[in-house]
Structures are given as structure tokens and as C-alpha cells.
Amino acid sequence: MKLTVNGIGHEVESHGLQSLLYVLREELGITSPKAGCVQGGCGACTVLVDGEPRRSCLTPLAALNGAAITTLEGLGTPESLSVVQAAFHEQYGSQCGFCTPGMIVATTALLERTKKPTRHDIEQALAGHYCRCTGYVKIVASVEAAAGGAKK
Amino acid sequence: MKAVGARLPRYDGVAHVTGKSVFVDDVRIPGTLCVKALRSPLHHAGIVSLDTSKAEKMPGVHAVVTHKDVPLNVYGHLSALGIPADEPLLAEDDVRWLGQPIAAVAAEDEDTALAAVEAIKLDLEERPAVFDMRIAGDPDAPQIHHWGNWYPHFEAEMDVRQIRKGDIDAAFDAADVIVSGVYRPAAIEQAPLETQTGLAVPEADGRITVYSCTQALYFSMGVVAAHLQVPLNRLKFVGGTVGGGFGGKVDTAAEAICALLALKGGRPCKWRWTREEEFLCSSTRAAWHIEIADAVTKDGWILGRKTLTLHDAGAYARFSPYGVTKHSFHHTGAYSIPNLHFDGYVVFTNRSPTSAMRGYGVTSVSFATEVHMSRIAKELGIDPFEIRLKNANRIADTSPNGIAYTDPSTVPTIQAIAEAIGHELPAEYRAMTPDPREGDLLPEHLAAQVGEVDH
Numbered sequence: 001m002k003l004t005v006n007g008i009g010h011e012v013e014s015h016g017l018q019s020l021l022y023v024l025r026e027e028l029g030i031t032s033p034k035a036g037c038v039q040g041g042c043g044a045c046t047v048l049v050d051g052e053p054r055r056s057c058l059t060p061l062a063a064l065n066g067a068a069i070t071t072l073e074g075l076g077t078p079e080s081l082s083v084v085q086a087a088f089h090e091q092y093g094s095q096c097g098f099c100t101p102g103m104i105v106a107t108t109a110l111l112e113r114t115k116k117p118t119r120h121d122i123e124q125a126l127a128g129h130y131c132r133c134t135g136y137v138k139i140v141a142s143v144e145a146a147a148g149g150a151k152k
Numbered sequence: 153m154k155a156v157g158a159r160l161p162r163y164d165g166v167a168h169v170t171g172k173s174v175f176v177d178d179v180r181i182p183g184t185l186c187v188k189a190l191r192s193p194l195h196h197a198g199i200v201s202l203d204t205s206k207a208e209k210m211p212g213v214h215a216v217v218t219h220k221d222v223p224l225n226v227y228g229h230l231s232a233l234g235i236p237a238d239e240p241l242l243a244e245d246d247v248r249w250l251g252q253p254i255a256a257v258a259a260e261d262e263d264t265a266l267a268a269v270e271a272i273k274l275d276l277e278e279r280p281a282v283f284d285m286r287i288a289g290d291p292d293a294p295q296i297h298h299w300g301n302w303y304p305h306f307e308a309e310m311d312v313r314q315i316r317k318g319d320i321d322a323a324f325d326a327a328d329v330i331v332s333g334v335y336r337p338a339a340i341e342q343a344p345l346e347t348q349t350g351l352a353v354p355e356a357d358g359r360i361t362v363y364s365c366t367q368a369l370y371f372s373m374g375v376v377a378a379h380l381q382v383p384l385n386r387l388k389f390v391g392g393t394v395g396g397g398f399g400g401k402v403d404t405a406a407e408a409i410c411a412l413l414a415l416k417g418g419r420p421c422k423w424r425w426t427r428e429e430e431f432l433c434s435s436t437r438a439a440w441h442i443e444i445a446d447a448v449t450k451d452g453w454i455l456g457r458k459t460l461t462l463h464d465a466g467a468y469a470r471f472s473p474y475g476v477t478k479h480s481f482h483h484t485g486a487y488s489i490p491n492l493h494f495d496g497y498v499v500f501t502n503r504s505p506t507s508a509m510r511g512y513g514v515t516s517v518s519f520a521t522e523v524h525m526s527r528i529a530k531e532l533g534i535d536p537f538e539i540r541l542k543n544a545n546r547i548a549d550t551s552p553n554g555i556a557y558t559d560p561s562t563v564p565t566i567q568a569i570a571e572a573i574g575h576e577l578p579a580e581y582r583a584m585t586p587d588p589r590e591g592d593l594l595p596e597h598l599a600a601q602v603g604e605v606d607h
Contacts, residue, residue: 029180031171031174031177031178031180032171034175034177034345034346034395035177035347035424036345036346036347036427037427038426038427039427041427042345042427044345071171072169072170072171073170073171076170077170078166078167078170078172081166081169081170085169085170086169088168088169089161089162089165089166089168089169090161092162092165094162094165094168094169096344096345096346096394096395096396096397097164097167097168097173097175097393097395098175098344098345098346098395098396099345100168100169101171104169130345131345132343132344132345132396132398133396
């Protein structure tokens with residue numbers, strides 16, 4: 001099975017019903033997608049599959065032949081943060097950090113399809129992402145900052 | 153003072169937003185085994201027999217541990233303070249809550265570990281369970297705990313945390329009105345996004361490296377060293393990156409069993425609890441039952457308070473005696489009540505053991521006190537802001553346990569709330585400060601409780 005992750009091609013060995021989360025974390029050692037609930041509830045394992053946010057814990061490998069996967073690691077580096085990463089950092093949108101990979105990946109997908117999201121758009125895009133620390137206010141502020149709609 | 157008031161970047165912020173933060177589950181050590189536990193399927197039962205021989209022989213299983221493998225099985229979170237211990241790391245004679253660990257296995261992969269747990273033969277004799285702390289103390293209630301159904305080891309071997317301050321009978325004799333209320337905050341799971349996770353690595357020099365998501369690293373280190381009966385210098389703890397805790401990661405959860413399996417199996421052992429285990433088996437905030445009766449004057453002074461608190465410890469004591477002690481010290485909330493009669497019990501039930509969460513022991517009684525203040529105001533027909541400001545803690549007022557407050561913030565806080573919601577206060581209440589009581593704000597009943605403050 002061929003899988004492209006963050007622009008790098010991999011030949012993966014897991015069986016077809018293995019979850020993408022397992023393949024990324026245990027087979028490829030890409031650990032930003034988190035195993036928060038492993039039942040599709042929390043959003044911490046979210047990655048982009050051909051640009052669309054997907055719960056990697058519920059996505060079987062068999063559904064992904066030839067797909068391009070993007071994880072948080074593929075969006076930017078400490079030396080060169082993406083706009084969304086920089087906004088989450090500057091607006092304190094990340095506290096313990098465990099939900100952050102899913103939040104940033106989902107926000108990146110939102111801003112790809114909607115340059116100027118409304119508050120409602122942001123809430124819809126992040127509705128399936130649990131954060132237990134922030135109370136969400138700073139996360140929404142981070143998304144607004146990334147979209148250029150909020151003061152720094 | 154470059155930092156105070158400045159908006160500084162988080163030291164771990166860049167790592168968080170780039171996926172570089174290493175949580176316990178992200179640590180990669182070659183040869184790491186997967187840990188799973190056999191947990192009690194019943195709320196309360198005697199263990200008739202436990203046979204792990206089939207699981208031990210399964211291909212891919214490297215270690216199985218039961219209570220027989222633990223050098224010191226019963227060790228309490230407060231043992232280091234000399235408080236007797238009650239909870240086994242792995243159940244021995246009985247199980248007292250659904251999810252209590254009985255045995256644990258370390259295997260090549262998750263499927264093998266789950267199959268090995270399945271292969272352990274466990275014979276239980278179900279016993280009646282108690283879930284309501286209000287009936288746990290009844291004479292005919294089933295006995296849950298070998299100490300009896302409430303904690304008997306407060307100072308001087310008392311079975312209750314007491315506070316006696318002032319003259320409670322005189323306060324109730326002098327009252328115009330007695331206002332009573334019962335408050336019952338429910339149990340809450342802390343629900344961090346990262347479930348309890350531990351990783352123990354046996355090193356070539358005989359030491360064990362433990363990766364922990366604990367909120368209390370050195371505390372966990374002591375607990376693991378005690379269970380294993382090894383000196384602290386055999387352990388190296390790595391922690392600090394916690395995927396949310398909220399009090400739920402103060403108790404040591406996965407580390408000791410991982411370390412035990414790592415020593416027995418000779419391989420790194422990782423245990424990541426499932427979300428289901430996190431909800432069913434990890435500690436929660438306790439449920440509380442708080443009964444308050446206040447002796448009150450018509451013009452809104454609170455002369456005295458009688459309180460009965462029941463704290464649901466769940467199946468074992470853990471930190472509950474400490475939680476109830478904090479609760480007792482704070483049981484008048486942000487207000488000065490000079491005459492007090494407080495009794496607090498740590499009650500055992502067959503619910504998951506309870507522990508810290510955000511203001512351990514205090515939030516329950518703050519909730520009760522605030523609702524009760526509004527209840528008194530309503531009963532007397534007094535403005536709820538004014539009654540709070542009148543009785544608010546001020547400099548040199550003393551707490552239930554006799555500590556003089558040096559910098560109480562109650563008065564400005566309540567004034568700020570009134571302003572924020574547009575609640576009009578009379579001039580005398582707007583002018584109030586936290587300064588020591590005098591004049592009309594120092595009635596006779598509050599004079600004796602005023603303490604000394606060093607300036």
C-alpha cells in the first residue's frame with residue numbers, strides 16, 4: 001500500500017483495516033495526531049486526506065490507496081510557522097497542547113475553503129474538536145487572527 | 153518587573169503548534185511492549201480464585217503480574233505523611249469498584265495483550281454494593297471497607313474532621329432566623345484529552361526510566377519506589393508534558409504497574425488507558441453532601457453556622473482526608489462567621505476512588521456557601537450583594553481554622569461584579585474596602601474573632 005505523508009512517499013505494511021492513526025503513529029513514527037479517544041469523538045487525531053479533515057482513528061488504510069496525507073508536521077516548522085500555527089502560538093490558542101494538532105489541521109482546511117470565515121463558520125469547523133483547557137475563546141481568537149480578522 | 157503584566161510567549165508554544173511536543177505516548181523506545189489490565193467487572197466482590205497460568209504461556213506475552221508480584225502492595229498516597237494506607241496496587245482478597253485493577257500483562261502488541269487478559273481465569277463472589285454515601289453509614293448497610301464505611305484516621309484517631317469555633321449555642325440562641333439548606337455537588341470526571349499513560353524502561357545499569365503524565369512527578373516517584381521497594385536512585389522520572397490533568401493526574405495511575413512489568417519482563421512497557429478506562433476507572437472529583445444551618449439576624453448578620461459534610465471517597469481513601477480538611481478550613485467561603493460547628497466525614501462507597509479537581513475540597517463548599525448566601529438574602533428580603541459585602545472577609549478577620557486574613561479580595565470582587573452587571577449599590581457599600589472592621593461593620597458578635605495581622 002502506497003501512502004504519501006507530508007509530501008514523502010511511503011510503502012506501508014499494515015493490513016487494510018488498520019487505522020490511519022495507528023499507521024502514522026506506530027508504523028511511520030509521526031506522532032502529532034493524538035489518540036485522545038480512538039472512537040471518533042474528540043478530534044485530536046485529525047489529519048488532512050487530500051486536503052479534507054478526517055478522523056485518522058476511524059479511517060482504515062484500505063480507503064487511502066494513493067492518498068496524500070498532511071499532518072501538523074507537514075504544515076510548518078519551528079523556523080517557519082504557517083499562518084495558522086503562528087496565530088495559535090501568538091493568541092495562546094494552545095494550552096496543554098494535546099488537542100492542538102487537530103485544531104490547527106481543521107483550521108487550515110477551513111481557511112483553504114473560506115478566506116473570511118464567520119464566527120459560525122469557525123464554530124462549525126471546530127465543532128467536533130474537544131479542548132478541555134482553554135474554554136475555546138482563545139482558539140476562536142486564533143482562527144480569527146489567522147484569517148486576518150482580529151487584532152494581534 | 154519585565155514579566156508581570158506583559159504578554160509573553162509560552163515557552164512550549166512553538167513545540168505545541170508544530171507537533172514537536174513529546175507526550176508520554178509519543179516517546180519511541182524500540183521493543184516497547186503493550187500493557188493491558190484485568191479490571192474488576194463487578195462493583196464489589198470477593199476474589200475466590202485468580203489463575204494467570206494460561207496467559208503467561210501465550211506466545212508474545214512477556215510478563216503477567218498480580219498482587220503476588222508487588223513487593224509492597226498496599227501503599228497510600230498519604231503514607232509519606234504517616235497516614236495509614238488502605239489501597240492495594242493490584243487487588244488481593246476483594247474488589248471494591250468496577251474497574252479496580254486485579255492483574256496486568258505486557259505483550260508484543262495490543263491484540264496479544266487483550267487476548268492474554270481474556271485468558272486470565274478469575275472467579276468472583278459478588279457482594280452487595282453501596283453507591284449512595286447517605287446510606288453507607290446505616291447500621292444495616294453492607295460493609296465496604298475493612299476500616300468500616302467511613303474513614304477513622306483523622307488526628308487522634310477521630311473518625312470525623314471537626315471544627316469548633318466560638319460559642320455556637322449562644323449564636324443560635326441569639327438568632328432571629330435559622331436558614332437551612334442542603335447542597336449536593338455531583339461527581340465529575342476530570343476528562344483530560346490525554347488519557348492516563350505511563351512508560352517504564354528497564355535500563356542496562358539496573359535503573360528504571362519512567363515516562364509519566366503525572367501532575368506530581370516527585371510524588372509519583374515516591375509512590376513507585378515504595379511499591380517496588382527500591383531506593384529513589386533506582387528510578388529516573390521524565391515528565392512535565394501533561395495532556396491536561398485538572399487534578400485527575402495527581403494520583404499515580406499507570407507508572408507503578410508499568411515499572412513492575414518492565415522489571416519482570418525485561419522490556420520497556422507502555423500503558424495507555426482507553427477513553428473508556430479513563431471515564432470508568434480513573435479517579436473523579438467526589439460527590440458531596442453538605443447540610444448547612446445558619447443563625448442569622450434580621451439585618452443580615454450571620455452569627456453562626458452548623459455544617460455536616462459527607463464526602464464520597466469512593467472505594468479507598470487516597471487524598472480524601474486531605475480534601476475534607478481543606479473543605480473544613482474554607483467552609484464559610486468568602487465570609488466571616490464567628491461561631492462554627494463543623495463535622496465532615498470521608499465516606500466509603502463502591503464508586504471509583506475520588507481525588508483532586510480544581511480547588512480540591514473547596515469548590516464544593518464555595519458553591520454551597522454562595523447559594524446559601526442568596527437563600528438567606530431572599531428569606532430576609534435583603535439585597536444579595538449587600539449581605540455578601542456586610543459579611544465579607546476583611547483584613548484581620550479569621551478563617552474557620554483561626555488564620556487571620558492578610559489580603560482578602562472579597563469586597564472589591566463583589567463590588568466589581570455589581571458594577572459589571574449594572575447592579576446599583578448604596579453609597580456606603582460602594583465605599584467599602586477590605587480594611588479591618590470598625591464602627592457599624594464591627595458589631596459585638598464579630599469582635600472576638602478578629603486576629604492579629606503583621607504589617
